[in-house]
Amino acid sequence: MRAEQISIFLENKAGRLAEVTATLRDANVNIRALSLADTTDFGILRLIVNDNEKAEKALKQEGFTVGKTDVIAVEVDDNPGGLNQVLDPLTREGVNVEYMYAFANPHGKNAIMIFRFDNIDKAIEILSRNSINVIKGNDVYSL
């Protein structure tokens, strides 16, 4: 049920983001989804890519700090209230969203959201109990 996300520490300096994407390009890694969170001094780039191992190796070789985190990819109805269908049961049971970002789905008409929860096991349990479609990691990388 889980998908693996890689995250990269970036100082706020011109050109650093481009260095990451160029490294991935040269390693022939495709970015499926990304989010950039920043403060005044540094940022964290989070990525879903088609080949985690290759991406991590290439980035580490270039001296970047790379972390790995388990996240969940959830299919969200492309209708008013679609996101609430996912969030409401979680809210009721006290699971908190650490962060989230959207995924471009070239196939189905529904949106895909990447979530990082404070309690991932509980979140998966709640989502499946409420028949919400959680997309498998391997499917996410190759969508």
Place this chain on the structure above:
Amino acid sequence: MPIFNMDFETMPREALKAIQLSRLKTTLERVNATVPFYRDSFKKAGITPSDIKTLDDLKRIPFTTKQDLRDNYPYGMFAVPMENVIRIHASSGTTGSPTVVGYTRRDIDTWAELMARCLAAGGATSHDILHNAYGYGLFTGGLGVHYGAERLGASVIPVSGGNTKRQVIIMRDFKPTILTGTPSYILHLAEVAEEMGVSFKDLSFKAGIFGAEPWSETMRTEIESKLGLKAMDIYGLSEIMGPGVSIECIQAQKGLHIFEDHFIPEIINPETGEVLPYGETGELVFTSITKEAFPIIRYRTRDISSLNPEPCICGRTHVRMKKVSGRTDDMLIIRGVNVFPSQIEDVLMKNENILPHYQLVVDRSGNLDTLTVRVEVSDRIFSDAIKNLQIMEGKISKDIKEYLGVSAKVRLVEPKTIERSQGKAVRVIDNRKI
């Protein structure tokens, strides 16, 4: 571990003091006769060498400072003609023009003996292979260790500093058992080894002897666990001799034995110059009592330590100095508070167990000093959640404030952005123009 020179290293203190006094008197007579600087200095103080009748009288003699050495640059402090000098070294000159020191053949011989004592105290024997990553050249570290290792009969790999990847291959293939170098370079070596897929713990090292810059007790713990060896602190400076002035023994690792049959140590109050009793913390002062080419009298080292005369479990009777915690000239005064880089290092290590690649940057905005501590983000402390990194920054700031009483901004930086040094680490960037 065998003691290299049993007679001298375990000598009863009374006998040691008698030797010190006789050697001190000879040295004072000699510098008075051959070094104009000392002749003038004694005359100004109204004393002659014959006034020094006990070791306690030493405190009547004026200090020698780094400035005195600069004023007599390059050869003014030499006590023998150049034809008797067979080696010249110089200090790194990190704080100004270098100071030049010379050695006679006997001085080199003494140095080799003292370094052999050090290596033996640190766990080396004639069966060991020693990987010497101290820089060879004008810096005393490389050649000092080299001659000592040869005297001990160990096999030396004179690899020097730099060329780090090659060093890793040598360590892997040649299987050295003793490692020597500056602690910051050794940590860099370990980092590069890791990148190359070589684990230090799979290498053959049993002990490391590290010095030439102050390093904290917590850094010792880090090095020992990361490298899988026992880490000993060694102390020395070119003005006194080079490495080999004092060393921790592998049995106790608690204080560095000063070879008192060659040097007389004192601790003084750096402000007043008053001599402090055993146990009190102040500036280390050394008088060399066997040097021929470059004898130095009451040299103010700027290093902060204290002295402990209690017997050690290793059997050595020589007084022990506490691990140097900082230098009076490395000391930052930030809004009136004394701060040493090693204190910041302690906070970092206690806090997040961070490999201490850090740097202190001091600026002045208006009339206010600001301290920024740059800390490299390693895989170990990295988190994908901003919140966690900010909590960590806040916690380190708070601890610095609590332990040292100064406010500091902690700034996380990318790995490898703090410049790696092959010699002494650059821990402080002071941008204040005062």
